[in-house]
Amino acid sequence: MYEGVVQDLIDELGRLPGVGPKSAQRIAFHVLQADPADVKRLANVLLEVKEKVKFCITCGNVAEDIECRICRDPRRDLTVICVVEESKDVVAIERTREFRGRYHVLGGAISPIEGVGPDDLRIKELMVRLADGTITELIIATDPNLEGEATATYLARLIGPLGLTVSRLASGLPVGGDLEYADEVTLGRAFSGRRTVEN
Amino acid sequence: MLRAQKLGEADRIVTLLTRDHGRVRAVAKGVRKTSSRIGARLEPFSHVDVQFYEGRTLDGVSQVEILSSYGAALVGDYSRYTAGQAMLETAERLTAEEREPTVQQYLLLVGGLRALVTNEHDPGLILDSYLVRSLAVAGWAPSFDACARCGVTGPHSAFNVAAGGALCTEDRLPGSAAPAVETFTLLGALLAGDWHTADASQSRARREASGLIAAYLNWQLERGLRSLPFVERNGA
Numbered sequence: 001m002y003e004g005v006v007q008d009l010i011d012e013l014g015r016l017p018g019v020g021p022k023s024a025q026r027i028a029f030h031v032l033q034a035d036p037a038d039v040k041r042l043a044n045v046l047l048e049v050k051e052k053v054k055f056c057i058t059c060g061n062v063a064e065d066i067e068c069r070i071c072r073d074p075r076r077d078l079t080v081i082c083v084v085e086e087s088k089d090v091v092a093i094e095r096t097r098e099f100r101g102r103y104h105v106l107g108g109a110i111s112p113i114e115g116v117g118p119d120d121l122r123i124k125e126l127m128v129r130l131a132d133g134t135i136t137e138l139i140i141a142t143d144p145n146l147e148g149e150a151t152a153t154y155l156a157r158l159i160g161p162l163g164l165t166v167s168r169l170a171s172g173l174p175v176g177g178d179l180e181y182a183d184e185v186t187l188g189r190a191f192s193g194r195r196t197v198e199n
Numbered sequence: 200m201l202r203a204q205k206l207g208e209a210d211r212i213v214t215l216l217t218r219d220h221g222r223v224r225a226v227a228k229g230v231r232k233t234s235s236r237i238g239a240r241l242e243p244f245s246h247v248d249v250q251f252y253e254g255r256t257l258d259g260v261s262q263v264e265i266l267s268s269y270g271a272a273l274v275g276d277y278s279r280y281t282a283g284q285a286m287l288e289t290a291e292r293l294t295a296e297e298r299e300p301t302v303q304q305y306l307l308l309v310g311g312l313r314a315l316v317t318n319e320h321d322p323g324l325i326l327d328s329y330l331v332r333s334l335a336v337a338g339w340a341p342s343f344d345a346c347a348r349c350g351v352t353g354p355h356s357a358f359n360v361a362a363g364g365a366l367c368t369e370d371r372l373p374g375s376a377a378p379a380v381e382t383f384t385l386l387g388a389l390l391a392g393d394w395h396t397a398d399a400s401q402s403r404a405r406r407e408a409s410g411l412i413a414a415y416l417n418w419q420l421e422r423g424l425r426s427l428p429f430v431e432r433n434g435a
């Protein structure tokens with residue numbers, strides 16, 4: 001145990017996700033030895049992020065305004081929505097430069113064993129967005145794991161009667177890898193989701 | 200495999216119910232990365248052959264081979280998925296001690312998941328049958344025929360979760376439920392695995408039976424299952 005504020009800092013850092021007691025101690029001593037201006041900048045950013053950053057009223061993504069940058073952008077395709085679990089998934093998809101529509105961030109995935117059901121996610125908000133008739137296609141990009149697949153099934157069943165085009169991101173082989181190293185589940189999905197090669 | 204919880208950047212803590220070593224928690228490193236070779240095999244509902252290495256606090260997973268992947272079949276049907284999740288949570292809660300061999304719980308869970316996947320019975324009935332049978336294996340078998348207090352053979356018309364099941368007229372306690380005869384018949388069939396009788400039951404009896412089983416389970420576990428309120432029951 002350290003004295004007073006040093007121990008307080010270690011305790012607070014230790015509460016962050018992925019930071020254990022040893023890492024917390026290392027970061028705390030890094031802060032103690034760092035230039036005061038650097039520490040002040042870090043403290044200001046921490047305060048600023050809590051004050052300025054909100055969740056977009058339309059899609060639920062992190063934003064510094066009422067709406068996020070993507071929802072405000074008039075060049076985006078208003079007819080397509082991509083549904084993701086978390087804001088970090090939006091960043092991952094934006095990196096591909098393949099998608100020009102808008103997003104809807106659910107805030108997680110359905111996991112009854114963890115006590116997370118459909119009402120705990122932003123599904124009602126999604127249904128409200130779909131109700132105005134502008135959107136014609138929905139791409140479900142939840143994680144390719146059990147909870148993500150169950151969420152996709154639930155959404156597809158809910159949205160099916162609305163007559164929209166609903167698709168799910170493909171699963172399969174990673175680009176640049178060798179086929180022999182693929183696990184049987186991924187390889188099986190790659191087979192079931194195979195596409196015709198055009199001449 | 201019962202459960203997966205995120206750990207750090209790309210790891211997971213996985214909980215498995217094993218045939219010989221009971222419930223085991225272990226760290227699966229890097230399984231959240233898309234390049235992981237074992238990530239797809241280590242999903243809840245997977246029936247796997249797994250090898251662990253000894254760790255300081257938790258063991259680590261070194262190899263995984265799939266025996267049966269029930270998850271892929273269950274996620275396509277939301278009611279079966281939610282029923283399966285309740286089964287996994289029950290198995291975890293009824294095996295309180297880690298590494299205490301529970302072969303019967305293991306076999307019951309594998310059989311229950313297989314029944315869910317084969318789609319031969321209503322998922323709500325499979326879940327309720329699993330719940331009463333897993334309670335029985337854990338030593339909390341409810342009595343649906345004989346009076347739970349005096350042992351006199353029924354049929355009886357009262358059910359009390361605190362007393363342990365059916366009660367005769369003499370032993371009936373205040374606050375006991377009064378299920379229909381058909382409900383008692385269904386409860387007995389679910390405990391015995393009499394699917395002919397269970398499949399022929401009416402929705403009213405199924406609804407009443409599932410309510411009594413949930414109440415009995417919550418009483419025995421002291422803290423209700425998180426997943427049970429999310430179970431979607433067909434026609435119930």
